[in-house]
Amino acid sequence: MLVVRHAVVGPFAENTYLVGDSETGEAALVDPGGELDRILPLREPGGLRVGRILLTHGHIDHAAGCAAAMKRLGAPCQIHPADVPWLEALPQQAAMFGFEEEGLAEPPQVGHHHQDGEPFALGRQAGRILHTPGHSAGSCCLFFEEARVLFAGDTLFAGSVGRTDLPGGDFEALERSIREKLFPLGDDVRFYPGHGPSGLLGDERRANPFVGEASRRGRFV
Numbered sequence: 001m002l003v004v005r006h007a008v009v010g011p012f013a014e015n016t017y018l019v020g021d022s023e024t025g026e027a028a029l030v031d032p033g034g035e036l037d038r039i040l041p042l043r044e045p046g047g048l049r050v051g052r053i054l055l056t057h058g059h060i061d062h063a064a065g066c067a068a069a070m071k072r073l074g075a076p077c078q079i080h081p082a083d084v085p086w087l088e089a090l091p092q093q094a095a096m097f098g099f100e101e102e103g104l105a106e107p108p109q110v111g112h113h114h115q116d117g118e119p120f121a122l123g124r125q126a127g128r129i130l131h132t133p134g135h136s137a138g139s140c141c142l143f144f145e146e147a148r149v150l151f152a153g154d155t156l157f158a159g160s161v162g163r164t165d166l167p168g169g170d171f172e173a174l175e176r177s178i179r180e181k182l183f184p185l186g187d188d189v190r191f192y193p194g195h196g197p198s199g200l201l202g203d204e205r206r207a208n209p210f211v212g213e214a215s216r217r218g219r220f221v
Ligand SMILES: [Zn+2]
Pocket: 057, 059, 135, 154
């Protein structure tokens, strides 16, 4: 079974997820945003082992704890190459957005640059990288097809979408990413966003005020 646990961390209430395979205990950390003392205990029930750190994108609220988590866990991190400049600028992002926790915001050494469509496995759970630019140029989602689970980063939220006013942001690209890459995955897919509660893709396809059918009819709710 695919296990999904989360902790809400940092000044932007970011969702850090632990995702793993309950049968083999293999797991990954998604977007460690800081507060490692709250993230690392997510491994405990079942003794899950974090073998990799997956970054949906390079904004500080998602990556502030990455270098520290890599050291504590001995696990490599991966991100889309288009968002590497955000990681390199983590100290500047920290100063700009008021991240003051000791030891955070160190630029991590990237172990792997992932690409659209790339498969990966956590034990018997098969995942796939989906490049979904718009919130940032290198934003990606992580899809577990059999488990019907998507980690959406800041691309899609329950009832909203990610902001596109930061450097590299592009609303039309975001719209295309969501409509052409995420919605076709299926209405039954549960998505876990970078902020706020999880939801079902079908609900967003119908009623999301920015990218759903309601928005096409010009009916903002
Ligand atoms: Zn972001």
